[in-house]
Amino acid sequence: MISARVRLLVVFSLFGLLCYACNNIPDCRNEIAPNAVKLKFYDSTDSTSLEVNFDSIKAVNTDSVFYQDTLLSYYELILDPTSTTSTFLFYKSDQVDKLELNYSKNIAIISEECGPSVTFSEIALSDYSFDSVALINDFLDQSLSENIEVYY
Amino acid sequence: MIFWINHYRRTLRFIISILLLAVCQFAYAQEEKLPAKETTATPKTDSKDSKPKVERDFKPSAVNVGMEAIGLGRTAISSGFTQLEAQADIDFDRYFFVVDLGHERNSIANDEFNYSNKGNYIRMGVQVNMMPYNPDRNFFFFGFRYARSNFSDEIQYTGDFDKWGQKSISLANNGVSARWYEMTMGLKVKVFERLYFGYTLRYKIGKKMTGFDELTPRNIPGFGRADKNSNAGFNYYLLYNIPFRNKPIPKKPKRVFRERSDSTPSNQSLPSNSFQNRF
Numbered sequence: 001m002i003s004a005r006v007r008l009l010v011v012f013s014l015f016g017l018l019c020y021a022c023n024n025i026p027d028c029r030n031e032i033a034p035n036a037v038k039l040k041f042y043d044s045t046d047s048t049s050l051e052v053n054f055d056s057i058k059a060v061n062t063d064s065v066f067y068q069d070t071l072l073s074y075y076e077l078i079l080d081p082t083s084t085t086s087t088f089l090f091y092k093s094d095q096v097d098k099l100e101l102n103y104s105k106n107i108a109i110i111s112e113e114c115g116p117s118v119t120f121s122e123i124a125l126s127d128y129s130f131d132s133v134a135l136i137n138d139f140l141d142q143s144l145s146e147n148i149e150v151y152y
Numbered sequence: 153m154i155f156w157i158n159h160y161r162r163t164l165r166f167i168i169s170i171l172l173l174a175v176c177q178f179a180y181a182q183e184e185k186l187p188a189k190e191t192t193a194t195p196k197t198d199s200k201d202s203k204p205k206v207e208r209d210f211k212p213s214a215v216n217v218g219m220e221a222i223g224l225g226r227t228a229i230s231s232g233f234t235q236l237e238a239q240a241d242i243d244f245d246r247y248f249f250v251v252d253l254g255h256e257r258n259s260i261a262n263d264e265f266n267y268s269n270k271g272n273y274i275r276m277g278v279q280v281n282m283m284p285y286n287p288d289r290n291f292f293f294f295g296f297r298y299a300r301s302n303f304s305d306e307i308q309y310t311g312d313f314d315k316w317g318q319k320s321i322s323l324a325n326n327g328v329s330a331r332w333y334e335m336t337m338g339l340k341v342k343v344f345e346r347l348y349f350g351y352t353l354r355y356k357i358g359k360k361m362t363g364f365d366e367l368t369p370r371n372i373p374g375f376g377r378a379d380k381n382s383n384a385g386f387n388y389y390l391l392y393n394i395p396f397r398n399k400p401i402p403k404k405p406k407r408v409f410r411e412r413s414d415s416t417p418s419n420q421s422l423p424s425n426s427f428q429n430r431f
Contacts, residue, residue, distance in 0.1 A: 035314070064315040081311075082319045107307065107323060108368035108379065109267055112260045116267075116309050118321075 028114035034140040035118060036076040037101065037147045044131055044151040049073045052152055053092070060087040074146070079103060081118040085126065099148075100127035123147060210245045213399035216340075216348065218391030220254070232259040239389050246284040250295065251276050256303075256373035264311050271303020271328075273374030279336060285404040288342040289393075291350070297334040299356070301373045304328065323367040330361040330372045334385075346393040354385035 043050040050073055057067040057075065066077060066088070080086045084105060090097040104122040109115065123138045125148070132151035137144050216239075223235030237254035252275040259268040279295025306324035313319055335357070340350030359381050361372065369378045376383040 059315070062316050064317065066315050078314050078316065080316050081313050082316070082321055104366075106366055106368055107309065107321065109260070109265070109307070109370045112262070115262060115264050116307065116311070118313075 028110065031110040031114055032117045033119040034142055035081065035120060036078045037123065037140065038144060039075045039077060039099075039148045039150060040146040041073050041075075041150050041152050047151070050152055055091045055093070058089045058091070060089065079105075079120050081105060087127075096129075098127065098129045099133070099150075100125075102126045207402065207405075208245050209399065209402070211397070211399075212242050212244060213397050214393055214395040215240060215242045216391045216393050218348075218350075218389045220252075221388040221390055222386070223254070223256075232261070233257070237387070239391065241279070246281045248279045248281065248293070248295075249276075250279055250297070252297075252299075252374075254374050256371075258371050258373075260370070265307060265309040267305065267307045267370060269303060269305035269369060269371050269373070271301055271373040273299060273301035273303075273372075275299040275334065275374065277334070277336070279338075285402055287401055289401065290342055291340040291348075293336070293338055293340075295336040297336060297354075299332050299334060299374055301330045301375060302327070303330075303369070303373050305367065305369050305371075307367055323365075325364045325367050325369060328361065328363040328369055330359060330375060330378075332356050332359040332372075332375055340389075340391065346395075348389075348391040348393060350389045350391060352385075352387045352389065354387070356383045356385060357381070359383075 220237035277297030
């Protein structure tokens with residue numbers, strides 16, 4: 001009877017060891033959510049893609065320059081992770097245009113190794129000085145080609 | 153189909169493991185010793201059997217109370233983790249009403265962030281003893297639980313956010329609640345006198361979490377990773393049996409065979425390890 005009980009306990013304990021599942025090792029680069037809004041410029045007369053030269057693109061609440069003296073039709077603007085509003089200023093000669101975005105943000109820990117990641121969603125245009133601006137996608141995703149169309 | 157299999161690979165693996173485990177447990181349970189007088193049986197061939205009458209006794213006879221051992225072990229060796237869980241159950245014939253009460257604290261940190269999470273949980277449910285005739289009152293069960301957790305969490309995060317420079321974020325959730333359901337199976341084995349050692353395998357499904365804002369909780373006490381809709385769980389319990397009335401171990405009812413006039417001779421007996429003599 002004792003041997004049967006010992007045998008049962010051994011079987012019982014082994015099952016416990018077998019039940020631990022292997023954890024996947026996360027790839028931090030793939031796990032971190034995108035954090036930039038994709039802005040694409042179009043000609044306001046014929047709606048074709050337009051390359052626009054800005055002296056600089058800056059944002060309120062930071063001294064950093066996002067772009068300097070660039071000629072592009074497509075710009076990626078990183079959103080402020082500590083706020084739910086980001087205001088970008090586009091400098092061109094004497095002209096300054098403004099684009100203000102509101103959004104929701106969420107912080108989640110990917111893993112102990114990768115740490116937290118900020119996810120942005122529900123992006124909305126709150127203010128802008130461009131002639132015409134259209135919000136195409138209100139979320140950020142690597143697969144998207146654009147979030148906002150600016151007719152310049 | 154391939155996508156589906158890949159996507160639910162871990163879930164499938166768990167279900168398959170549970171099924172294999174159940175088969176092994178039943179196979180092992182077949183080896184219970186039985187009195188010699190039960191090793192023979194009346195003929196089976198060409199006979200008409202009647203259903204055995206099972207005597208039920210739904211009056212409770214004992215409670216089992218105990219603590220979860222893995223959480224205690226992890227609490228002892230890990231500085232960022234605390235889990236205390238108590239379990240109690242009471243019998244109603246071969247059915248048991250079970251309650252688990254637990255408290256969990258969890259913190260993870262590195263150079264950039266410090267996340268902590270603490271809360272309580274309760275699981276309630278019923279489990280069915282699949283081997284009620286065991287002389288040691290060993291216990292193999294399947295069951296179902298409803299679980300709830302209330303907890304809070306917070307994070308301090310200082311990171312380099314590209315063009316925005318180095319910034320600090322502090323967020324907290326107070327009063328987050330979650331509920332989920334569990335399918336359980338397990339075994340409890342008598343170790344000494346009234347002391348039992350048991351494990352429970354859980355498959356946790358149907359998670360719903362409310363009451364959080366910008367910070368998505370990483371863990372739900374009692375459930376595990378909050379970013380998953382289903383989780384597997386495993387617990388070892390050390391339990392003490394406290395009887396409050398003497399309840400005899402029920403005897404396995406035998407099938408009664410009524411011989412037909414053209415049946416084979418009655419001295420033909422079945423093998424001693426035939427199915428009806430097991431459990």
